[in-house]
Amino acid sequence: MHSPAQLTNTAFPKRRHVFISSFVFIILICVLTPPNVVNAQSQIEIVSSSTKTHFPEGIQFEVTARSPATITDITLRHRVIGARYERYSHFDFTQGKRVSGRLLLRTDTASRYIPPGAVIEYFYEINDKAGNLMRTEPVHWVYLDPRFEWKQLNAEDASIYYYGSQDSTLPRKLLEAAQGTLGSISALLGIAPSSDIHITLYNTSGDMRNALPPRSAIQEDALIIEGMYFPETNVILVLADTRRVVGVTSHEIVHFLIDQALDGNKHFVPAWLNEGLAEYANPETSPSFRIALSTAIRNNEIFPLTSLSRPPGKPEDVILFYAQSESIVAHLINTHGKMRFQSLINNLREGKGIDIALMKAYELDRQSLENEWRTTVGLPAAITKPTLVPTAIPLPTIVPYGVPTPSAIAERASENSGTVPETSRPSGFCKQSSPSIEIGLLLMPIGLMTILRSLKGARRRRVGHSQGGIDHGLH
Template sequence: MSRLLALLSTVLVLLGTIALPTASAQDGIEVTATDVVNNFPEEVVFRLSAHSEAVIEEVTLHYQILPDGVAAYSRLDFTPGERVQVDYQLKANNPPRSYLAPGAQIDYYWEVEDGAGNKLTTDASTFVYEDIRFSWESVSEGDVSVYWYSGSSSSAESALVVASDTLDEMSTLLGATVDYPVKVWFYDSYEDMLPVLVKRSEAHEQRVIVLGERVASDTILMLTDEGGDVLRHELAHVVTHVAGEGPYGSLPTWLDEGTAMYAQSEPGDSYTSALESAVKRDSLLSVRSMTSPTGDASKVSLFYGQAWSLVDFLVETYGPAKFAELFATFKEGSTVDNALLEDGLEDAWRASLDLSPRERPTPAEDQVSEASPTPAGQTDTAGDADEDEFPWGTAIGLVAAGGALVGVILLG
């Protein structure tokens, strides 16, 4: 197993500034200087100086934050002149407009136009956003890299093994391929990690401690002491994102979080205890209510425990192939009546726990005014499904919003 151990601090990174070579003149316009300033954790500043024989009237910065961001551009405000200097501030943590994870790659180029109709386009450049507070070390294998500034290299290498194994196992289970590098950043304390977590409300930050979180498709933030199952959980989210989320749909929270729990070596005592108590009292959450995150902190343990149980039931009862098919259908963005999915699944799952179907409103009570009537002779086949088929038939294309759960301790 080949590993690379490297110190990731240089004079330029510590200064937070990268100076780029002067662009060549083009059609009477010359870019005399460009640089990028890393004002961690607030912003990245892109700067350009240019002159022309005619008045420069327009300067545009084109950029893309990889791998998640779409191509974007900004026309800068400045006083037109033959010589100009412009700055563009890209906010590092201003969701939903912008968020930069540690190690995020930003590809960009400039366009400059003058009043004579001349236009200059610079060569494309790349800037990597770093957390410049610390001197980072790294260890890598294949497309996985682990970064740390506190702790031992042996701990980092152990985490790398867990990361590589989890990505392989979950990719096999979900029939998905993660075709980009994955970065795991370990922070020594929650206070150190907080500035790089996706910004939420002050109230959320005061009552929630995040042990780990997938903050971008390719990036996981972790506390140093929380390797093992927390790392497995977050890496599973990398694979569920690839397997089940597409341009037209996303995963329901119970499926996303339940699969991440399934990736752990064990779900955890607090979650299984909450599940067992709810089963005894027949007070389980409805699957419909688990399509999106719970906002009730008292139900977080039950939410996670129940999500794990649902996924465990699906995989063990219907097999990995059909489970992977479910994710593929979500990724395609198919839309069907979500009641077929959620109610059919819930009845079969509750039966496995020796519970009767949940009482639901009658069709007359639950009817939506504009709903189409069921054609004569059409029946719900969920109850008649064979044991090796999903109990909700073709209704595996529900489009639902996912997200992080709110609680005292949070797994992303």
């Protein structure tokens, strides 16, 4: 566990000590000196540039540049620190030898959302008709909510932004909890995080509402978000106005670490493992979790583990989902040891489905794991109902348009244990679907060709019979 050092007033170096910045972020408008130019030989010059927050709509970039030749293009290249890919946008301006351009980088849509606290790296590329290209040095810029005057508390591998008249007691407590979770769970997963985590602390749910991703009015009225981790931004939003704020912070830190451990393959992690590990690291587990789990065990109303690849749809089932998931993950770690758990995570990082990953690490699939866990809590083994499989009708081995054969599809589906990756969502949940749908769709063209072939043959045989028994069927 990392231990905080003494406070210093040094701002923004590689952080090796905890400190509170001695200034307030000026984020309404940040006027930059002309960026350093990579192409020193270019005659293109940036006269001025600025970056202005229009939170939550977006970020406005303005550039004035000049060149002996007509400037034809100004491009902003940017990425959020933590994202895998760089994006680019073109400025709108009238071409000339001295030009001014303005660009609004939208952040208020689901696909372009950027949470407050994210660090944006950007630079400019400017072209003129003489063939010159100027590229500026990258700039790092913190995107924050301009409604508040933010202060920062830093530690090794983590930082927290907060505001208001409160002292640093709560932010410091949360940062220490974050450091503890980073240290213990990183060791459990066998990783060293490659990026720092940034926590943005909001005092009230009303303050935090405008900082969340776009949601419907009904969702906003019905939900109070206590914490949320945003993949590929290294940012966690946390609500200070909750009794479990320390536990919420530790919980969301684990989602960040799972992303780091799986290196882009987080869609292979089922929800029970993701949320179970997050609750395993939570130092403030709710008593309602323990009550829900003990009641379900007493009544033998436990969820089948195979049903927990995603969170349950009914709100009344969510508490038991978290409690049962945490208990199963604790069983894996406490009974079988950390090395096997690291092996499980490594298998998932390699892209293996959960059953294959479990089998390689524990010689258990999900059903066997559930029964082993049920024994430890005093429940009988779950009875697996046999599934009736109809006799298969032989199909021609025609593979139209390069579609893989059914046997190859089935083999691949078996290897991946029925998981198909889809787009990830905030808070680390994954979406999975059965390959049976994919297989059925792939087999449809084959079935249709067989039916059409049979109908066509029958029709020609009927025509042949009326013409003296000549068979015009297909050969």
